[in-house]
Amino acid sequence: GSDLQGLRTTALRDGEDYILNGGKTFITNGSLCDLVVVVAKTDPAAAGKGISLLVVDMRWPGCSRGRRLKKIGMRAQDTGELFFDDVRVPLDHLLGEENRGFAYLMNELPWERLQIAISAVAQAEAAIEWSSRYCRERQAFGQAIMQFQNTRFTLAEALTEVQVARVFVDRCIELFVRGELDATAASMAKYWCTDLQCKVLDACLQLHGGNGCMLDYPIARAWTDARAARIYGGSNEIMKELIARQLP
Numbered sequence: 001g002s003d004l005q006g007l008r009t010t011a012l013r014d015g016e017d018y019i020l021n022g023g024k025t026f027i028t029n030g031s032l033c034d035l036v037v038v039v040a041k042t043d044p045a046a047a048g049k050g051i052s053l054l055v056v057d058m059r060w061p062g063c064s065r066g067r068r069l070k071k072i073g074m075r076a077q078d079t080g081e082l083f084f085d086d087v088r089v090p091l092d093h094l095l096g097e098e099n100r101g102f103a104y105l106m107n108e109l110p111w112e113r114l115q116i117a118i119s120a121v122a123q124a125e126a127a128i129e130w131s132s133r134y135c136r137e138r139q140a141f142g143q144a145i146m147q148f149q150n151t152r153f154t155l156a157e158a159l160t161e162v163q164v165a166r167v168f169v170d171r172c173i174e175l176f177v178r179g180e181l182d183a184t185a186a187s188m189a190k191y192w193c194t195d196l197q198c199k200v201l202d203a204c205l206q207l208h209g210g211n212g213c214m215l216d217y218p219i220a221r222a223w224t225d226a227r228a229a230r231i232y233g234g235s236n237e238i239m240k241e242l243i244a245r246q247l248p
């Protein structure tokens with residue numbers, strides 16, 4: 001959830017093992033995975049400074065899976081739940097150092113958020129292409145709907161905004177390749193590009209009329225797929241909280 005430091009899964013030392021107890025919902029590939037990296041409190045009193053990463057084999061006793069969750073979109077990718085009930089995890093399955101897990105996660109999150117932004121821009125670009133083609137073919141009032149100024153302006157605005165987003169995302173990629181992408185820029189890219197993705201896809205769906213609501217059309221599927229992007233990888237509200245910390 002948004003409150004990562006408030007996680008309740010624990011891994012407490014017992015001889016040569018940790019005893020892992022807890023669970024996690026909303027795990028991409030959770031129904032298929034065999035080896036998982038579990039984020040757990042090894043020092044429950046210490047908030048962020050008591051979090052560690054453990055490599056867990058889902059075949060071990062005490063590990064179980066919940067149901068495959070039914071999402072509004074992204075049906076090709078499963079989202080599941082995992083549960084850990086007194087799972088013995090050998091101490092050498094600790095990833096990195098004990099109680100440094102939160103810092104490791106914070107280190108990797110900018111890359112995950114940049115990937116979400118890249119995907120958002122790519123999907124918005126695809127939507128503009130599908131819509132442009134559709135609007136040249138679809139006829140209403142004796143003409144292609146592209147002849148309506150509203151259609152052209154809607155697509156022109158989308159094309160402009162997506163171009164602006166791509167320039168920023170390209171800049172973030174450059175920074176990432178140089179090892180200089182910071183959490184603020186990655187949060188800006190994630191929040192702004194996924195908001196734009198949803199805005200553009202919604203406008204493009206509208207241009208498809210009733211067909212836009214039919215899953216036979218790629219725009220309909222993309223529209224349902226896009227919604228979760230404003231939530232996963234850290235919600236867009238959390239992104240704004242992170243950005244706000246850098247205000248002068």
Ligand SMILES: Cc1cc2nc3c(=O)[nH]c(=O)nc-3n(C[C@H](O)[C@H](O)[C@H](O)COP(=O)(O)OP(=O)(O)OC[C@H]3O[C@@H](n4cnc5c(N)ncnc54)[C@H](O)[C@@H]3O)c2cc1C
Nearest residue numbers: 001002003026027028079228231232233234235236237238
């Ligand atoms: C399809 C999908 C796949 C996912 N895959 C994974 C995965 O593979 N691994 C993984 O770890 N997680 C995954 N998640 C979980 C995802 O990261 C969380 O859903 C997300 O971080 C939000 O947490 P939450 O659902 O608990 O919502 P909550 O934290 O309960 O938030 C509810 C609402 O409150 C708002 N809110 C919360 N705190 C604040 C605040 N401080 N200020 C302002 N607003 C706030 C949120 O923005 C949101 O609008 C996935 C989620 C989805 C939908």
